[in-house]
Amino acid sequence: QQQVKQSPQSLIVQKGGISIINCAYENTAFDYFPWYQQFPGKGPALLIAIRPDVSEKKEGRFTISFNKSAKQFSLHIMDSQPGDSATYFCAAGSGGSNYKLTFGKGTLLTVNP
Amino acid sequence: DTAVSQTPKYLVTQMGNDKSIKCEQNLGHDTMYWYKQDSKKFLKIMFSYNNKELIINETVPNRFSPKSPDKAHLNLHINSLELGDSAVYFCASSQAWAGASGELFFGEGSRLTVL
Secondary structure (H helix, E strand, O other), rough: OEEEEOOOOEEEEEEEOOOEEEEOOOOOOOOOOEEEEOOOOOOEEEEEEOOOOOOEEEOEEEEEEEEEOEEEEEEEEEOOOOHHHHHEEEEOOOOOOOOOEEEEEEEEEEEEE | OOOOOEEEEEEEOOOOOOEEEEEEEOOOOOEEEEEEEEOOOEEEEEEEEEEEEEEEEEOOOEEEEEEEEEEOOEEEEEEOOOOOEEEEEEEEEEOOOOOOOOEEOOOOEEEEEEE
16 A cells, blocks of 8 residues: 555656656645655655645745645756756655654656756 | 764675664654665665654564664664565654654665675
8 A cells, every 4th residue: 555656757857947746645644745855875865845734835946836635745846957866755744653754656857967 | 973874884695694784863863763765766664763662663574673772773683684685774763753743864874785
């Protein structure tokens, strides 16, 4: 049972373009939706996160759009740069004594110069 | 001054051997985790500990035994290694106890190769 579904599996974008990665979740108890960025040989690192009380959050070139009724959220990378080439993971978590993050399967983003 | 540090970074070993991975965090967090990342990059939780107490055990074979001597350390011991254990193992920590959700901080991973 995959609680967080992520698409596409891979994405190729030209420099300066917009990268869009989508995720859908099933568990309505989730209350924290982060995006993680992972470079080869490194651990995942938090990029940006949102909670369900807002529909959008922007940090620099990165924006999360959140649709609570559809149980979907997406990452938009504006003006994509070659340095953005990495694997991106959406995740979801709900508070509680057994707190964890459940991850999507990842999207390999390649930004061509 | 690495926040979450794991050792070793690479392990190469034969089937049937036993190996350990160590993890330390200096963030003062109460909760630590082990995640497994397979060859397809899928990140799956294995265990979580809160202040030395096991909280999550995600149906991991009992060949895997986590140990937390104190809240800053979480080690992973694997007995009788199998080919399918080859993966990257990530340690993480969070201050997400007491009902709140929040960021996980990951180490750089330990790549285990079983031959």
